Amino acid sequence: MSDNAVVGGGASAASSDSTGRGDAITPDDLAVPVPAVGDGGPEMVQMLNPEGQRVETAVSAAYAQYAAELTDEDLRGFYRDLTLIRRVDTEATALQRQGELGIWASLLGQEAAQVGSGRALKPQDYAFPTYREHGVAWCRGVDPLNLLGMFRGVNNGGWDPNEKNFHLYTIIIGAQTLHATGYAMGIQRDGDVGTGDPDRDAAVIAYFGDGATAQGDVSEAFVFAGVTNAPVVFFCQNNQWAISEPNERQTRIPLYQRARGFGFPGIRVDGNDVLAVYAVTKHALEEARSGQGPTLIEAWTYRMGAHTTSDDPTKYRVSADVEVWKLRDPIMRLKAYLAHEGKADSAFFAAVEAEADELAVHVREGTLSMPDPTGESMFDHVYVEHHPLLAAEREQFVAYQASFDGGH
């Protein structure tokens, strides 16, 4: 089980709101007429609307059973996950601004897509993330400090993937979809599909972005998964942007429909609705584990912040769009739902806030006190077996370093 596991909470209504978004909106931005920002359309599975009301739509009925299984404690757990990972994100962004991280890729706005899918995973499932899946990492029990370490530059991925069944971040766009598919083919060979044993049958989830769908690797992953019927769920967070390029530069039809061309189902889900994401992903994972093969899920969401801290989105998108999406915030809607339905009280919300504050301290202090690796360590993990050139270089390196220490 994950270290960051869901913990329960208390009773009644909502307290202060801390969505902690990035750029402030100026009156000037608001003068721009609000464009029609795609709302996902009727094909989109939704269970909680932006106002936090439980809704049933034609396409969502098929997945309702999975949402129905959720206890109030589960729902509070989601809220906690969403809030905590957003706080991690806020803190990381701040740390980057203060020069403590080289760069940070914010998940702001995508928390529900990540937590909903991450919580649908079983321990024996395996996740293959991009560089933005901090919320999934959280659900898998990876200490956020590990993520920050990578963005700080102390390593290129500091956790043991097999400990949490959470692969290292993959920066090469799309590559991980093939790794995930191969891993799923390994699961098949291990006989861990369709046995009916709920603790044995396993699936893989591969995360990627809307931009990634253009990469040949992703299509090849669809081909391999389709042909082998591999137990893999392709989870595309369509946050509407690939850095500065909108969806229209990557596809001319909705992305979930891509799966039709490869012979497996594609589902669009409201990526800002943690319930719907959970239900749809749970369904797709069940299908995979039971031997029904792959599914593509397109989580319809929005990158609320910059692509990374190095990016400047004012160059290519209007703030009015961002405003539209603020109204669809994943945390606000769950909070409204929990409060309105009496599933959580202010003490609970306050407790989560307090926990978030603690977590922020953990993240900040952990980052500031993170030791730099030694120079020598870069020679350590290149090969498993002896490599004469590397051994010689290591020796030279050590001697050369020593020549300075010796006051050369």
Place this chain on the structure above:
Amino acid sequence: MSDNAVVGGGASAASSDSTGRGDAITPDDLAVPVPAVGDGGPEMVQMLNPEGQRVETAVSAAYAQYAAELTDEDLRGFYRDLTLIRRVDTEATALQRQGELGIWASLLGQEAAQVGSGRALKPQDYAFPTYREHGVAWCRGVDPLNLLGMFRGVNNGGWDPNEKNFHLYTIIIGAQTLHATGYAMGIQRDGDVGTGDPDRDAAVIAYFGDGATAQGDVSEAFVFAGVTNAPVVFFCQNNQWAISEPNERQTRIPLYQRARGFGFPGIRVDGNDVLAVYAVTKHALEEARSGQGPTLIEAWTYRMGAHTTSDDPTKYRVSADVEVWKLRDPIMRLKAYLAHEGKADSAFFAAVEAEADELAVHVREGTLSMPDPTGESMFDHVYVEHHPLLAAEREQFVAYQASFDGGH
């Protein structure tokens, strides 16, 4: 206009049949029970059935107008093309067996797919072939000797692609689909799409096989063409095999459906029916030229021979399948149609046979008398501009060769 242009012919019934297929069928082969070899299904556009009767199906109606435009002379021209290119193929296979070619990739069985599509092209259109498009090359007016030269190893592609708007053969599976798409993007930039001027509007056709559909390049070509609405027709000859691998190793649904995932139409056509192929391709090209964007055509056909002369298909497929497909031969059915409808007479068929014999002589003699390139020539076309290393190597090479001539 192409050098190998359609020429007309005379009147009545069919004479001798010379389909010139490869391997003989032994009684032993026939003992194998005939399997159900997919016939393309109701979604397949067909106009001439295997018996050579004109048929109208639900899906073919949309393209009937293009077939209707064809004169008897056109149809006889098709017959001539099919027969002549098959003869070239037979001759090339023989030349390979005699050691005159290093290898040969036979188009046996795929003549209608190539001639039907090749004849649908206008002079200003551009074709991007694989290594098997001898029939398309023929339609574009490329002397078959150029093709044989490449398989003989005197060059890697001996024709000027811009002379016939027929690109060099591409051996790297799938790569040409991107080149074709880029070329089509160039046509767009030249303003040669949707002007309504029939001599100006141009399109591109990209050929590839069923196996190629697995390559990331092909999917990326679909993405680029979809996003840019490029005037390109993707023409997949599904000959059921990628060397030894059947369709099921590349896809789990019919290949024409792949296009659905990328947002443009996909059509399956009987690839052994030259009429239907012509009509469907003509339609798709018109769409492209007029600015309606890409289409995928899957021509349902069969590789009657080995993958290449180096291949041994007895290792992986049963001859009974081949027998089934022999009954669907593209030439026999057109011949039956022409004869039965009185569109061609025995004099015509005899004339074509005679022409085929002449062509065979041309191919054979041309191959035997083909000069080897000089060693020096390999330095000639690497760079356009001066390159000191290559210049020095060329000099050394010449001097070194001379040292032998001087009796070293």
Place this chain on the structure above:
Amino acid sequence: MPQLTIAKAVTNGLRAAMEKDPKVVLMGEDIGKLGGVFRVTEGLQKDFGEDRVMDTPLAEAGIVGTAIGMALRGYRPVVEIQFDGFVYPAFDHIISQVAKMRARSLGTIRLPIVIRIPVGGGIGAVEHHSESNEAYFAHTAGLRVVCVSNAEDAYWGIQQAIETDDPVIFYEPKRRYWDKGEVDVSGASRGLFTAAVAREGRDCTVVAYGPMVKTCLQAAEAAAEEDKALEVIDLRSLSPLDLDTLAASVEKTGRLVVVHEASTFLGMGAEIAASITQRCFYHLEAPVLRVGGYNLPYPPSRLEEEFLPDLDRVLDAVDRSLAF
């Protein structure tokens, strides 16, 4: 003469090339409104339109593959690869198509494609953003590979690369993008395919390219204080190599140190050492020494200063050479 950053010099060079020849088109990820992640194409889409400055789908094979098609149609595509580590999905098209197409066609095809790649480390980036992969392309016959080190060469070099009818891999030293230098915009394109003597000296030749030229010039400055006169050569062209300029220098100094960020094993230094040793066998007082990255994947950024050659490591090699 105007002072320009290297980045801006490339921008201006691109603009000049686009103004001169309407067939020049730019393709890449985020090069339009954003102006590229390094802002090198800033303002160009606005001025030349989306047809000539195209935001492509996120697929490098697709970008280079369609650029080939555009070139076949008569365009001169200039492709931007966002970072060095992202060129590999396009490797097949570069190696099997771009490099070989002309030979394949017996000279009937020209593929005047330029592939711009911001190269090298030292910017504190995450993985894949600091690669030095020039040796792969330099080993590939049919390509020209260049790497500029200063603003003037950037301005003229990009224009010369675009004018060349051969395909060119055009490396831009990303950590020097913001370094300023004088650019003489008069005259015509010059010198990209030859080496330049960046500083004269008689004691030891030091050769570098791109980001390491500055490091070597600083090393020469430091060495001068100890009365050692280093001759610094800026290669500019990695393929072909301007061996004449190099050999002339080595015949004078008798010593050669090659410096680059890429791993030494089969890096440019290997070729330079092999060919200069063959050519100047009797002039060399010491073996050609190589200073480069270690033979390991580019390390996490907190270690990059220890991985990358710096002034001290260059001087150390010079001392070792002089001690022979």
Place this chain on the structure above:
Amino acid sequence: MPQLTIAKAVTNGLRAAMEKDPKVVLMGEDIGKLGGVFRVTEGLQKDFGEDRVMDTPLAEAGIVGTAIGMALRGYRPVVEIQFDGFVYPAFDHIISQVAKMRARSLGTIRLPIVIRIPVGGGIGAVEHHSESNEAYFAHTAGLRVVCVSNAEDAYWGIQQAIETDDPVIFYEPKRRYWDKGEVDVSGASRGLFTAAVAREGRDCTVVAYGPMVKTCLQAAEAAAEEDKALEVIDLRSLSPLDLDTLAASVEKTGRLVVVHEASTFLGMGAEIAASITQRCFYHLEAPVLRVGGYNLPYPPSRLEEEFLPDLDRVLDAVDRSLAF
């Protein structure tokens, strides 16, 4: 001892590895019923099933990419690339993932993947079927690159490559596939990552690997008739290089000629020349000379004999070396 062709020796080695370890799986195009285009996997699917000998979709990135995933799950995938020229679509996965994964994970991940590539020319094939691309991989830290030249090394080498926890690019000299040699199948895996002295001699060292070893042995035979004793070294491992064996030989002979099919510019010969010159500077009577392919795309097959190094060109280089 049985006489086996190199092809059959690989087959038998694969079979032995698969029998020993159930985690060994083969992946590639046409490797099942057909047994691969060179028949190297002939009979293995029949005996080990489709799960362990998998006919993959026609997509090299997909093959290597999914092999990575299988390795992460604990398998030991052996990938067949059908011909050398078809590895490039997988280049990204090899360079950015296979080579770097272990370093990225600080050693928690092992990727024991073997990528088998039939390599080189001389078989009269069409384009892309005769490439020698070992330098790309040898320049890539994190990979091991080997190339066998005879049946015994093929038999043991493939097993050793599979047993190694590091990723290995395993080159098979395609034009020597049908050459027979004795194979001692007793004992254990041996020697793949070190060089072997294939023939002793004192006048000049000639080093080669894969298909060129035979050519060099023939050259040595011919030279012996003129009383020149060539020492022939079979590298076997291209990365890492066994410089100790090479240096010992050069210290004895004072001369070195490197022979390979790949273009010389930045080919293996460049690295060998550079590192041996540095190590044996005072022992070398002549510069290290390189005999290799010319720096152009592999020519059409009717010219390949003129492109490829042969006995005469090797002897010519030896003579030039001796004349220094």
